[in-house]
Amino acid sequence: MERTYRVVISCPDQVGIVSSVSGFIAGQGGWITEAHQFADAERQQFFMRYEILASSLPYDLEGFKHEFTPIAERFGMHWYVTDSAVPKKVVLMASKQAHCLSDILYRWRSGDLAFDIPCVISNHDDLRSYVEWHGIPYLHLPVDPNNKEPHFQAVREQIAAVDADLVVLARYMQILPPQLCEDYPGRIINIHHSFLPSFVGARPYHQAAERGVKLIGATCHYVTSELDAGPIIEQDVARVNHHNSTADMVRIGKDVEKSVLARGLRYHLEDRVLVYGNKTVVFA
Amino acid sequence: MERTYRVVISCPDQVGIVSSVSGFIAGQGGWITEAHQFADAERQQFFMRYEILASSLPYDLEGFKHEFTPIAERFGMHWYVTDSAVPKKVVLMASKQAHCLSDILYRWRSGDLAFDIPCVISNHDDLRSYVEWHGIPYLHLPVDPNNKEPHFQAVREQIAAVDADLVVLARYMQILPPQLCEDYPGRIINIHHSFLPSFVGARPYHQAAERGVKLIGATCHYVTSELDAGPIIEQDVARVNHHNSTADMVRIGKDVEKSVLARGLRYHLEDRVLVYGNKTVVFA
Amino acid sequence: MERTYRVVISCPDQVGIVSSVSGFIAGQGGWITEAHQFADAERQQFFMRYEILASSLPYDLEGFKHEFTPIAERFGMHWYVTDSAVPKKVVLMASKQAHCLSDILYRWRSGDLAFDIPCVISNHDDLRSYVEWHGIPYLHLPVDPNNKEPHFQAVREQIAAVDADLVVLARYMQILPPQLCEDYPGRIINIHHSFLPSFVGARPYHQAAERGVKLIGATCHYVTSELDAGPIIEQDVARVNHHNSTADMVRIGKDVEKSVLARGLRYHLEDRVLVYGNKTVVFA
Amino acid sequence: MERTYRVVISCPDQVGIVSSVSGFIAGQGGWITEAHQFADAERQQFFMRYEILASSLPYDLEGFKHEFTPIAERFGMHWYVTDSAVPKKVVLMASKQAHCLSDILYRWRSGDLAFDIPCVISNHDDLRSYVEWHGIPYLHLPVDPNNKEPHFQAVREQIAAVDADLVVLARYMQILPPQLCEDYPGRIINIHHSFLPSFVGARPYHQAAERGVKLIGATCHYVTSELDAGPIIEQDVARVNHHNSTADMVRIGKDVEKSVLARGLRYHLEDRVLVYGNKTVVFA
Incomplete structure (x- = not known):
């Protein structure tokens, strides 16, 4: 398994979330290996999980967090990113x-x-x-x-x-x-x-x-x-x-x-x- | 599907039930096409269902009921027999x-x-x-x-x-x-x-x-x-x-x-x- | 069920597909109600299906096709779009x-x-x-x-x-x-x-x-x-x-x-x- | 789990098998804890498996085999009996x-x-x-x-x-x-x-x-x-x-x-x- 970053997001649903997130990743040359998203129509809540090849990005996890924060803030995201190479305890x-x-x-x-x-x-x-x-x-x-x-x-x-x-x-x-x-x-x-x-x-x-x-x-x-x-x-x-x-x-x-x-x-x-x-x- | 009689029985469990029922049926030349039985060890209750080829028996459903009643009474059975050729309403x-x-x-x-x-x-x-x-x-x-x-x-x-x-x-x-x-x-x-x-x-x-x-x-x-x-x-x-x-x-x-x-x-x-x-x- | 357009795409995988498609849709104010995508790593092939609220788009199906064609051509997409209100025969x-x-x-x-x-x-x-x-x-x-x-x-x-x-x-x-x-x-x-x-x-x-x-x-x-x-x-x-x-x-x-x-x-x-x-x- | 003997039988189907087997067991006071039987109508072949409480029988496994053999021979049975207390290797x-x-x-x-x-x-x-x-x-x-x-x-x-x-x-x-x-x-x-x-x-x-x-x-x-x-x-x-x-x-x-x-x-x-x-x- 190649090393990936997993970005997991939930936020109020609105137009432009996927576009902004995927645009940000593509802008860095990020290669998405797995993508899931779901909009709960009743609660107007949006959820997504992207898995991105770590080697395709120009920065490490901390760098990713820093760069991604403005987007997260714009959409009021509850979010986190993890590194597949770091096992959970x-x-x-x-x-x-x-x-x-x-x-x-x-x-x-x-x-x-x-x-x-x-x-x-x-x-x-x-x-x-x-x-x-x-x-x-x-x-x-x-x-x-x-x-x-x-x-x-x-x-x-x-x-x-x-x-x-x-x-x-x-x-x-x-x-x-x-x-x-x-x-x-x-x-x-x-x-x-x-x-x-x-x-x-x-x-x-x-x-x-x-x-x-x-x-x-x-x-x-x-x-x-x-x-x-x-x-x-x-x-x-x-x-x-x-x-x-x-x-x-x-x-x-x-x-x-x-x-x-x-x-x-x-x-x-x-x-x-x-x-x-x-x-x-x-x-x- | 050949016509069968279905004998369905429940009674307190004891030695000799299957022997008596199957012995009665065999004694009449009855051909059993399907047989299930189950003893609930906890409740000491016995259950069985026999399906018998109607043509193998020397009597009709009423005859079967009449002949089987003494066995049923001996074991305190709650029982009934149905005819596969009689559809339920x-x-x-x-x-x-x-x-x-x-x-x-x-x-x-x-x-x-x-x-x-x-x-x-x-x-x-x-x-x-x-x-x-x-x-x-x-x-x-x-x-x-x-x-x-x-x-x-x-x-x-x-x-x-x-x-x-x-x-x-x-x-x-x-x-x-x-x-x-x-x-x-x-x-x-x-x-x-x-x-x-x-x-x-x-x-x-x-x-x-x-x-x-x-x-x-x-x-x-x-x-x-x-x-x-x-x-x-x-x-x-x-x-x-x-x-x-x-x-x-x-x-x-x-x-x-x-x-x-x-x-x-x-x-x-x-x-x-x-x-x-x-x-x-x-x-x- | 509200009327939707369903965009179904397959093409060789590369960076920027999701970004381009979602960016195009967001740019028109399109509201995505359901999104699926999948990248076959072995064959380097990409698949996606977006369902978009028809009423959120400024044009009809033919308009969508016309506007989307340049993106489809850029990525070598095999694609089609259908209207949920048009039943198949x-x-x-x-x-x-x-x-x-x-x-x-x-x-x-x-x-x-x-x-x-x-x-x-x-x-x-x-x-x-x-x-x-x-x-x-x-x-x-x-x-x-x-x-x-x-x-x-x-x-x-x-x-x-x-x-x-x-x-x-x-x-x-x-x-x-x-x-x-x-x-x-x-x-x-x-x-x-x-x-x-x-x-x-x-x-x-x-x-x-x-x-x-x-x-x-x-x-x-x-x-x-x-x-x-x-x-x-x-x-x-x-x-x-x-x-x-x-x-x-x-x-x-x-x-x-x-x-x-x-x-x-x-x-x-x-x-x-x-x-x-x-x-x-x-x-x- | 109480100790049981498991009698497993297959033979050509005919009237009287269950009656004979269950009659034999009941005659010895044998307590059947689990019983299954099946008649393959197409091949006219009969299969059964009885599990009998060992303590309810007046003899051990060898005794059972000896006593049961005449019945097995009468019906041309392929059969065996095992003791649940003897683990398989x-x-x-x-x-x-x-x-x-x-x-x-x-x-x-x-x-x-x-x-x-x-x-x-x-x-x-x-x-x-x-x-x-x-x-x-x-x-x-x-x-x-x-x-x-x-x-x-x-x-x-x-x-x-x-x-x-x-x-x-x-x-x-x-x-x-x-x-x-x-x-x-x-x-x-x-x-x-x-x-x-x-x-x-x-x-x-x-x-x-x-x-x-x-x-x-x-x-x-x-x-x-x-x-x-x-x-x-x-x-x-x-x-x-x-x-x-x-x-x-x-x-x-x-x-x-x-x-x-x-x-x-x-x-x-x-x-x-x-x-x-x-x-x-x-x-x-």
């Missing part, structure tokens, strides 16, 4: 179940997904050996059920210490405190084991079995202070039938969870997700 | 939208699904010409928004008059009164335009758009006195993205609705659905 | 089976798909009454198995007589002569009842049953002189199992065929399909 | 790519799939450390491209040495010699990275990209002496579009491959797959 959090964590670690070590893992945090020690085989630091931060605050404080400190760009809750079975969620908007991803908004909260497969649904699902979403209610990045489902016990649903669901989380994570790492209101635009 | 109900109705009518006139349609009932007159082209009586029973009871009374009388085996709400946009639902348990099928239990009630696509889900769905279920809460027969989903307006979701959803309803209807017509509690076993 | 061809035809006719009469149907052509008379109920002329052009050429000549003349923009083979069970295919490149759509390139030619469900595949499919493609080998527009599959006889596969497959054809047809009618080589870019 | 073979191997190893170490792994065989040394972390012996058996026979001889000897019940080609990139395939009928499983019968042989994703298909797939099948032509156990597909390069297809396809192989492996391990002719019945 992603803290992974898990509890005892390893299906999502294992899947992410495979993608990381095979290079299928490009990112750094400063550490894995868990409230249990079970997954230490597996994680450490990868050469990744493993932090066991236990939870005192009668006083969870120290745990979350330690989590918060660790996230800050490694300067994490993203936190992934890879079946981490604790509910983060609202303040922590609010301090990292759009930077904490969770995988919930139901097709949201159905079956919020605990034991969704049991809820699904009780209701007698014919498909079970999983949802990858940004974490907000309201439980399982944040902007959805990706979802998928799998078919079940009467032969499937709740235990079978848990097993079948694992495969959905890990693939949905992997896709959602990819979209985020590649700067393909734009949050607006409680929804997302995903330039997949 | 299905009243179709619709409002203005025709996608589900048209789809069902195609399957009926092509013979893909075998059943009789004594009439189509609608609270609007829009679909009269299309239905009547098929040679099917069309009843326009208007709804007075300030007094809906006469409408439902007329519906009830019509269902009784044609001795309907089944009523299909093919996007009929009125909520049936609870008493009517209770009087026809397991005999009224609805198609709801969401992936239940998400988005119960009115305007589910708008609810889905508001929540930002990445898949929309439809649910075919038996109607009970609680809105959109009856036993689910079939569900499916389709992928949507940010480009899809709510109007697009309505359009995309129509295709899911009609195929889910068609599958659910087939399962019911072929006696493949067994309701227990608020769930279904579908021997598809 | 689509000749439907079928034989005896009506599942695809019925589905398309529903979408037409409900307005879900906007197009005109100058006539339906069939080599059988079976579907006359159904088609004529819609007020659409029905042409029965029989095929002499020993001399098919007169049939195809009549088909050709009819297509020319109504000045068809598109011909849809909605399960028309005759193989068009190569010359006819070549005379309408990208303007004849077929639905093939297999997941191509598997099971080219006759009786694909029988071939599928023989091979023991676990999914059956359908393929919507442009017709070329080589049988079932033209550019693919859309495909989908459905799961089958050992319970499904070949007859079941035919039945299950019908639902896949009609939805795949409907999607492919929509893409074409909305000018979302760009053919290059033997492949398509679909800006869905 | 599965030799895994891979080359350099680890997505399928990693996925299987996760299911093994988490207990999601119950089986033993006497060793992993590879023609490369790349995956040694990962496999050995699991405590599983890793055999690097290099291939001399000019003389592959010694490699295959070593493979054959190793399979025999560990008395393998099953060999899984988890993206092992060598074609097994026909004789080896024939010596282990129904006991070597391969994952092919296309939706067979499309794209047999090498570089199927390149073939798929070339043909412009809209879905890519994977196929889990038993290996026979004819390349990629053995009985299919499981298949699935994933959607691709013009944005996806061949490299993207490879990446997207990996997820399909690993889930299809995992499902196929589960079916085999649980004795749910019955081969007949070149097809399978899968009692999933």
